[in-house]
Amino acid sequence: MNYENILFQVTDGVAVITLNRPKAWNALCTRLNTELEDALLAAEQDPEVRVVILTGGDKVFAAGADLKEMAQATPMEAARTSALAQRINNFLEQMSVPVIAAVSGLALGGGCELALACDFRVVAEDAQFGLPEVGLGILPGAGGTQRLAALAGAARAFEMVLLGRRISGAAAAQAGLATCAVEPGQVMAAALEMAAALKKNPAYSMALAKRAIVSGQTLGAGAGKLMERELFALTFANPDQAEGMRAFAEKRRPSFQNLR
Ligand code: DAK
Numbered sequence: 001m002n003y004e005n006i007l008f009q010v011t012d013g014v015a016v017i018t019l020n021r022p023k024a025w026n027a028l029c030t031r032l033n034t035e036l037e038d039a040l041l042a043a044e045q046d047p048e049v050r051v052v053i054l055t056g057g058d059k060v061f062a063a064g065a066d067l068k069e070m071a072q073a074t075p076m077e078a079a080r081t082s083a084l085a086q087r088i089n090n091f092l093e094q095m096s097v098p099v100i101a102a103v104s105g106l107a108l109g110g111g112c113e114l115a116l117a118c119d120f121r122v123v124a125e126d127a128q129f130g131l132p133e134v135g136l137g138i139l140p141g142a143g144g145t146q147r148l149a150a151l152a153g154a155a156r157a158f159e160m161v162l163l164g165r166r167i168s169g170a171a172a173a174q175a176g177l178a179t180c181a182v183e184p185g186q187v188m189a190a191a192l193e194m195a196a197a198l199k200k201n202p203a204y205s206m207a208l209a210k211r212a213i214v215s216g217q218t219l220g221a222g223a224g225k226l227m228e229r230e231l232f233a234l235t236f237a238n239p240d241q242a243e244g245m246r247a248f249a250e251k252r253r254p255s256f257q258n259l260r
Pocket of ligand 1: 023024025027028063064065066067068069081082083085086106108109110111132133136138139140141142
């Protein structure tokens with residue numbers, strides 16, 4: 001697919017996807033979402049890719065769904081675009097590689113929901129997270145109500161969703177909504193540093209550990225623990241389990257194959 005609204009680059013096992021529609025504050029139009037879904041699939045299918053970083057660049061992460069497009073949509077078009085947005089956010093959780101959102105500037109509405117669907121959020125201290133949908137007569141429809149409450153608690157979710165209050169990147173890190181907040185201008189460097197740390201761990205056990213965490217979040221803790229038990233057993237089907245334990249016994253660094 002020819003990308004017009006995103007940039008996609010893989011370097012040393014790190015796939016960087018950059019939302020790139022600056023004139024519309026990276027508003028998530030259907031074309032952008034279609035390209036994003038395509039790039040995420042490509043990253044998942046590339047065995048060389050170990051980590052995905054999703055960013056909007058230095059100025060803005062994304063100002064939400066494309067309101068101009070949404071305002072004119074027929075009910076059938078609205079159904080298709082909302083299915084696409086939900087597919088993307090669910091796929092981010094289902095990917096076998098860790099996904100880091102690198103957030104500078106505004107992450108509003110669907111942009112905030114997109115960041116919340118990633119596994120890590122490395123954010124600028126002065127970034128702004130907000131869910132203004134209720135003020136527009138709709139509500140966050142791409143999983144935001146659930147993911148926000150799970151990450152930062154129902155009290156914060158009520159405040160941000162019903163009152164439409166924005167919070168800064170620094171406050172988001174304190175509230176558990178972001179993984180860490182760094183100085184503006186240092187976001188991509190911090191995300192790449194995190195990617196390098198993730199790459200040291202074997203791909204398959206990270207993939208299964210991610211699946212166990214997400215299963216508990218989506219199915220409940222009881223089902224999550226059952227999944228965890230089965231997934232734990234599955235790690236023994238991958239050569240990196242034997243290598244990790246052999247390296248420990250031999251007091252050396254493991255040399256993982258990273259099959260996933
Ligand atoms: N959509 C379309 N265009 C946008 C946009 C957006 N969200 N945000 C900005 N733009 C466009 C502006 O229309 C303007 O275009 P031109 O007039 O130049 O053609 C250009 O970007 C520059 O914007 P401004 O002139 O407004 O610039 P300012 O610096 O004054 O303000 C701003 C920037 C980002 C603060 C402001 O534009 C703004 O407040 N934008 C809207 C933010 C917002 O309300 N976002 C939430 C949208 S609702 C669902 C999935 C997802 C969703 C719902 C359901 N399902 C799966 C069911 C998500 C909903 C949302 O995200």
